[in-house]
Amino acid sequence: MSVRHWQRFLILSHRYLGIALCLLLCLWFASGFVIIYTGGMPQLSEAERLARLPVLNLGAVELSPQAARAAVRRTEFPTLTTRLGRPASVFTRNPVQVLFADNGELLTSDMISSRQIAADFLGAPPDALDRVGLIERVDQWTLELSSELPLQKYRSGDGQGSEIYVSPSRGRVVLYTTSRDRLLAWLGAIPHWLYFLPLRADRALWSTTVVTLASVGVVFVALGLVLMFTQLRWRHWPKLARAIPYRGLMKWHYMLGVGFGWCVLTWVFSGLLSMEPYSWNRASGIGIDVATYYRSRAGMSAFESVATVADLAVIEGSLKEVKFHAFAGKGFYELSIGGDGSAGAISREFREVASMEPLGLFTDAQILAQLEPAVAANMGATEILTEYDSYYYGRNSRLQMAPPLPVLRVDFDDVAGSRYYLSLQTGELEFVSHRANRTERWLYRGLHSLDFNFLYPYRPAWDVVVWLLLAGGLLLSLLGAYLGLARVGRWLKPR
Structure with missing residues (x-):
């Protein structure tokens, strides 16, 4: 040719x-x-979920975290929260189980009033809600919640077009949307x-x-x-x-x-x-032996007595939820505190079990001592980060809480070029980076969102650049479509 x-x-x-x-x-x-x-699509953010929880009734707790764990034969510790207006120990790994902390009763579906749960979430009387029905197959708004099905759906006449999806198995709201959320999704994420x-x-x-x-x-x-x-x-x-x-x-x-x-x-x-x-990007970083890394679970013995939960009454503010942790031989609480129903008002505190004092940061030496025998690779450079780097960062998403700081960044000499980010506050492994996803970070997030350090942090300069480029691309595409259709029209026109 x-x-x-x-x-x-x-x-x-x-x-x-x-x-x-x-x-x-x-x-x-x-x-x-x-x-x-x-x-993206409407979601129930973690901050909003916590903000809408009632204040935890510590005085009604009769079951220690250790006792709850033993009762259902689980290896992980529960989250102490509220279900059906009662304090409850929730085991979030599959299968999800909810054990009421006031009497040790296991939550079953026949105990649940989905209408009441939805009403409590909105702060409205139950008769103000209309039941839409049982959602057994995903609809437009539950596309990412297939594992939660079936769900009970309710609609409120609150003037905002609120729709609430309740999980009968979890005994809580898993999705909340308004007319505005759904309209913006039809204009944005869906197309x-x-x-x-x-x-x-x-x-x-x-x-x-x-x-x-x-x-x-x-x-x-x-x-x-x-x-x-x-x-x-x-x-x-x-x-x-x-x-x-x-x-x-x-x-x-x-x-x-x-x-x-x-x-x-x-x-x-x-x-x-x-x-x-x-x-093209199915690689993964080096794994961590969780049992070895958390081998000092001896700190969890601090949660054997229900008295340790009662000690939380000294906390100022509206305590919504409690998680139990142990690291390097030390037991501590992760507390979610907030009072006015605003998602932005939720804060996290960490307290030592023994003293109820604020938890200090773990040292890099403590974390490395736990980490070294748990990873089958040699450790390389380490650095304490008090600010985000190019791969571990938060973008002020309304749907997700920002990743914690400070963290310890640890490089490994494995073939994937793995890099760990571990919280100095809790010892938790927050993020695993490797060569493939670091490349993807620039090729996808960098190019698609113009997520570059020289531009993204500088708003509204970033907005102006993105709007200009979007407008140029839109006009280019509109002209292309018009010219192509016009030519086809001329070709089809009878002569």
Whole structure:
């Protein structure tokens, strides 16, 4: 095939592939303006869940954490929280079990009034809620909650269009949405991620569809960039007006491609990488022997007496939830405290069991002494971080609490180039980084969200840059779709 025929093939491929793909790109760019602020599908954030819990009734607790653990023969310690207005020990690993801490009774589905749970969550009378029904298959808003099914769904006439999903097995609300949340999802996450229920309900089909469309999109945009060079009249360069071989809207499409085509390519490519296609990033960091790392669980003996729970009454503020930890021979509480129902008002405190004093930080030496025998690799460089680095960071998400600081960062000499981030507050392993996901961090999050240290922290400069690029990509795609459809229309028009 001659060069001229190849060029003709590229033009026709770009032109007719472009009709459908430009419409898809329009959808992605338009929804991008919304999703950069909404963050995704409606969820019940941890902070909001805690804020809506009643104050923990410590005076009613008769069952120690150790006794609750023994009663249901679990190895992990429970979380002390409130279920059905009563203090309860909740074991969150599968299978989820709830043991009432006032009498040791195991929560069963026949004890649950889902309507009352939903009403308590909203602070409304039960008769103010309308039961929608039992959700046994995922709907548009429970696509990520298939493991929680079945769920009872209620709707409130509170003027906000509130909808509440209650898990009968957990005895709590697992999802809360308002009309505003759902509208923003329809404008943002649903079109951007192609989260349309008939497609997304079949995860394999959805994944294949997104990967295929994004892959074709990469090829399509790349073809456009190639044509940008091959179609240019180089003999007239640098007189741009004469060098561009088009007029009218086609000229504007060409010029927008010059200005924004590279950005469109990186956005489509990085969006493709978010799906981890073609098994390119299935690596994992080196594992940790949890039993060895937490070998000093002797500190957990501090939780054998119910009196230790009663000691929490000295805590100021509205205590909502208690978690029990031990590390390096020391038992301590993780307390969630908040009072006014505002998600932003929730705070975490750590207290020593023995003294009820605030827990001090563990030293790097204490953590390394626990870690060394638990990992089958040699440790390399270590560093205490009091600020986030490029791989361990928080982005002020309204849905997730920021990762804790300070942490100890530990490098290993394994083939994956593993790196651990361990909390100096609790000793917990917070994040595992390795060579593959560090590469993905730049190719996906860096390119897709412009998440670079020289730009992302500087708002609203980041917003201005992203809006400009989104607007350029949207206009480029709109023009491409219009030009393609116009040409097809002329071709179909009777002569």
